[in-house]
Amino acid sequence: MIGFNYKTVLASHKIKDVVEAGTTVEEFTIPSDVEIVGVGEATHGNKEFQEIKLEIFKKLVKDNGFTAFAIEADYGDCLAANEYIQGGEGDAREIVNNMMFTLYHTDEMADTLEWMRDYNMAVNENQKLRFYGFDMQNPDVTVPYLLDYLKKNNIDVETSELEKLTDYEAVAKGENVKKELADIRTELNKKSKEYLDYDLESALHMTTTISQYMDYEKPDQIEMLDYRDKCMAENVTWILDLEKQIGGGKVMLGAHDGHIGKISQLGYQKTSMGGELKEKYGDKYYSLGTDFFKTTDNIAVTREDENSESQRKNYSLTSADPLAYQAKYFDDKRYCLDFTTLSETEQKSVYDMVHSDVTMGSIGEGFADVYCLMHWAYRIDKVPADLYDGMVFYYKTNPIEPEN
Numbered sequence: 001m002i003g004f005n006y007k008t009v010l011a012s013h014k015i016k017d018v019v020e021a022g023t024t025v026e027e028f029t030i031p032s033d034v035e036i037v038g039v040g041e042a043t044h045g046n047k048e049f050q051e052i053k054l055e056i057f058k059k060l061v062k063d064n065g066f067t068a069f070a071i072e073a074d075y076g077d078c079l080a081a082n083e084y085i086q087g088g089e090g091d092a093r094e095i096v097n098n099m100m101f102t103l104y105h106t107d108e109m110a111d112t113l114e115w116m117r118d119y120n121m122a123v124n125e126n127q128k129l130r131f132y133g134f135d136m137q138n139p140d141v142t143v144p145y146l147l148d149y150l151k152k153n154n155i156d157v158e159t160s161e162l163e164k165l166t167d168y169e170a171v172a173k174g175e176n177v178k179k180e181l182a183d184i185r186t187e188l189n190k191k192s193k194e195y196l197d198y199d200l201e202s203a204l205h206m207t208t209t210i211s212q213y214m215d216y217e218k219p220d221q222i223e224m225l226d227y228r229d230k231c232m233a234e235n236v237t238w239i240l241d242l243e244k245q246i247g248g249g250k251v252m253l254g255a256h257d258g259h260i261g262k263i264s265q266l267g268y269q270k271t272s273m274g275g276e277l278k279e280k281y282g283d284k285y286y287s288l289g290t291d292f293f294k295t296t297d298n299i300a301v302t303r304e305d306e307n308s309e310s311q312r313k314n315y316s317l318t319s320a321d322p323l324a325y326q327a328k329y330f331d332d333k334r335y336c337l338d339f340t341t342l343s344e345t346e347q348k349s350v351y352d353m354v355h356s357d358v359t360m361g362s363i364g365e366g367f368a369d370v371y372c373l374m375h376w377a378y379r380i381d382k383v384p385a386d387l388y389d390g391m392v393f394y395y396k397t398n399p400i401e402p403e404n
Contacts, residue, residue, distance in 0.1 A: 005318065005320070007320035007359055007375075008318045008320045010320075010322075011293070011320045011321060011322035011325050011359070012325055013322075013325070014326070014328075014329060015322065015326055015349075015353075017347065017349045017350050018323060018326045018337075018350050018353070019326050019329050019330075019335075021337060021342065021347050021350045022326065022330065022335035022336060022337055022393075023335065023336050023337075023338070024330065024331075024332070024335060024336070025052070025055060025056075025332075025334065025335075025336055025392065027336075028059075028336040028338065028390075028392075029059075029063070030059075030060060030063075030064055030286055030288075031283070031286070031340075032064060033283070033284060034064070034250075034283070034284055034285070034286045035240060035249060035250050035251070035281065035284040035285070036236065036240060036250070036251055036252075036253065036277055036281060036284065036285045036286070037056070037060060037066075037250075037251075037252045037253065037285075037286045037288060038252075038253040038255065038259075038260030038273075038274050038277070038285070038286070038287045038288065039052065039053050039056050039057075039252060039253065039254050039255075039260065039288050039290075040255060040256060040257035040258075040259070040260040040261065040287070040288060040289045040290050040388070041053075041254070041255070041256055041257060041290055042257050042289070042290050042291045042292055042295075042319070042360070042361045042362055042363065043292070043295060043297045043299070043361070043362075043363040043364075043397070044103045044256060044299070044363070044364060044365055045103060045297040045298035045299050045312075045363075045399055045400050046292070046295060046297055046298075046397040046398060046399065046400060047106070047108055047397070047398050047399065047400050047401075048292075048334075048394055048397045048398065049290055049397065050106060050108035050109060050112075050400065051108055052290065052392055053069075053112070053252075053254040054108070054111065054112045054115060056252065056288070057069050057112075057252050058115070060250070060252055061119070061129065064250060065248040065250060066248055066250040066251065066252055067127070067128070067129050067130065067243060067247035067248035067249075067250065067251075068129065068130050068131075068132060068239060068240075068243045068247060068248075068250070068251035068252070069112070069116065069129065069130075069131050069132070069251070069252050069254070070131070070132040070133065070134045070236065070239055070251055070252070070253050070254070071104075071131075071132075071133055071134070071253070071254045071255065072101075072133075072134070072135050072232075072254065072255035072256065072259060073099060073100065073101060073104065073133035073134075073135050074100065074133050074135050074136060074137065074138045074139070074141050074142055074209065075132065075133045075134070075135075075136075075142055075205060075206060075209050075235070076133070076138075076139075076141040076142025076143070076144070076145050076146075076206065076209075077099050077100050077101075077133050077135075077138065077141045077142075078099075078131055078132055078133035079145055079202075080095050080098065081095050081096070081099075081113055081131045082130055082131040082132065084113055084117060085113055085116040085117040085120055085129060085130075085131055086117075086120060086128065086130075087117070087120065087121065092110040092111075092113040092114045092117070093107075093110045093403075095110075095113065096109040096110050096113065097403050100138045100141055102300070102312065102402045102404060103298075103300075103365070103400065103402060104402075105402040105403045105404065106400045106401065106402050106403075107401070108400065113131070116129045116131060126247075128247075129247075130243070130247065132239050132251075134232050134235040134236050134239060134253070135228075135232060135235075136209045136210075136212040136213050136216070136228070136231045136232070136235065137213065137216070137228070138213075139165050139209065139210040139213040139214075140165050140166045142206050142209055142210055143162060143163070143165050143166050143206075143210065144166060145203075145206060146162075146184070146203060146206040146207065146210070147159060147162070147163065149199065149202075149203045149206075150184065150203075153191070155184070155187050155188070155191075157180065157183050157184050157187055158180055158183065159180055159184075160180075161173055161176040161177045161180055162177055162180050162181065162184075162210070164177075165177065165210070174214045177210070177214055178211060178214050181207045181210060181211050181214075184207055185204065185207050188200060188203055188204050188207070189204075196245050196246065198246065201242060205235075205238055208234075208235075208238070209231075209235065212231040212234075212235075215227070216228065216231075222268050222269060222270075225266070225269050226269060226270050226271050229259060229264075229269075229271055229272050229273040229275075229276065230271060230273075230276055232255075232259065232273040233273045233276035233277050233280070234276075236251065236253060236273070236277060237277075237280070239251050255273070256364060257289045257290060257291075257362055257387070257388075258272065258362060258364065259272060259273045259274060260272075260273065260274045260287050260288070260289065260388075261274045261275070261287055261289060261387040261388060262274050262275055262278045262287050262386065262387060262388065262389070263275050263386055263387060265362055265380050265382060265387065274287050286389045286390070287387070287388045287389045287390075288388060288389065288390050288391065288392065289384070289387055289388035289390075289391045289392075290391060290392045290393070290394070291319055291321050291323070291324045291360050291361050291391060291392075291393050291394070292319055292321075292324055292361050292393075292394045292395075292396065292397040293318060293319055293321060293324040293325045293327065293328070293393075293394070293395050293396065294316070294317075294318050294319075294395065294396040294397070295316070295317055295318075295319070295361065295363075295396070295397045295398075296314050296315070296316045296397070296398055296399050297314065297315050297316075297317065297363055297397070297399060298312055298313070298314050298399035298400045298401070298402065299312060299313060299314075299315055299363065299365060299366070299367040300312050300365045300366055300367070301313050301366075301367060301368065302366045302367060302368045312402065312404075313367070314399045315367060315371075315372060317361070317363070317372065317378050318361075319359065319360055319361030319378075319379060320359045320375075320379060321358060321359055321360045321361060321393070322353075322358065322359075323337070323353070323354070323358060323360075323384070323391070323393055324360075324361070324393040324394065324395065325395070326393065327393045327394050327395035328395045333394065333395040333396060334392060334393060334394045334395070335392070335393055336390060336391070336392050336393075337350075337354065337390060337391055337393070338389070338390040339354050339384065339385040339388065339389055339390050339391070340389050340390065342354065354383075354384045354385045355383060355384075355385045355386075356383060357381050357382065357383055358381070358382070358383070358384055359379055359380070359381050360379065360380055360381075360382065360384070361378060361379060361380075362378065362379065362380045363377075363378045
């Protein structure tokens with residue numbers, strides 16, 4: 001087993017220069033001119049990666065004037081959460097448990113909503129925080145909100161095909177759905193006012209995300225990956241533009257490392273959400289990746305077929321990341337590196353390391369026992385500084401405990 005994990009053994013030693021260059025999370029700062037911060041997670045199933053998002057967001061709210069937190073979930077999937085943090089009725093735990101992705105059914109996500117709600121109760125209207133989703137894979141959670149808006153505002157348009165998107169027994173015809181959405185947009189645009197109407201803008205954006213989904217299915221899987229990341233970047237732009245009108249004009253994103261990175265982790269994928277944002281916003285986008293040295297990760301098990309029962313399981317793995325191993329030498333077993341401020345001369349060894357290929361951990365949803373024997377299933381070999389502007393490293397991460 002030691003021979004099989006030789007990379008883990010080789011990575012398990014102290015690198016003094018890295019430890020000296022690292023900072024604590026408390027000391028870590030984001031440049032003041034940054035408008036979008038993407039906080040990644042090397043896995044979807046670790047408590048620490050959900051906790052760090054809230055921790056970083058608190059710093060950004062306090063020190064950088066951020067007012068929006070957006071996650072890798074559909075826009076409609078986050079509307080109840082946003083209503084709750086504005087002072088609406090409900091229970092944070094129940095709200096997160098109703099979200100589409102089980103990985104959000106956690107105490108950590110509920111704590112995030114509770115903190116945002118408490119914060120909003122103590123500040124003026126122009127300082128209040130908002131919660132968004134920027135994904136577009138599950139229109140069935142957005143359609144009911146759009147239909148409700150149309151009904152409440154007496155907008156009479158055909159929606160029979162659109163309604164089928166919420167019925168798994170029905171089959172909606174894509175072109176018919178898109179025509180209905182176009183008609184809805186026409187009617188909504190007639191209601192445009194001189195002043196900003198948040199609910200109207202929200203309804204218009206719902207038509208966009210549903211339309212994005214209608215073009216999602218493609219014969220080529222790689223093309224679908226690229227398309228999704230481009231759509232998510234477009235949705236982040238919409239959120240940022242809205243926040244510039246009603247808030248601080250700054251948004252923090254929470255998503256997998258593979259999405260927030262400046263380039264794709266996958267050699268065959270042409271782009272990433274972070275890459276699209278970096279190209280559009282330059283240094284106003286900051287990509288903060290994460291990694292672990294050891295992890296016990298709670299992951300959705302790959303289903304044999306669509307009739308198989310879905311389940312989650314804990315898997316213990318190592319990344320063989322020598323940079324993550326250095327977290328062992330910090331008091332709370334984690335630390336940060338800002339790649340953008342490393343000196344090419346005074347910190348040459350560290351600079352060279354983050355600008356060279358490093359083995360890192362990367363685990364999404366969908367895993368199987370046999371994958372533990374396949375390092376490519378949970379590790380990548382990439383240049384850290386090509387992927388991210390900075391990283392938070394953990395020596396060990398622990399599994400989330402989602403309620404199904």
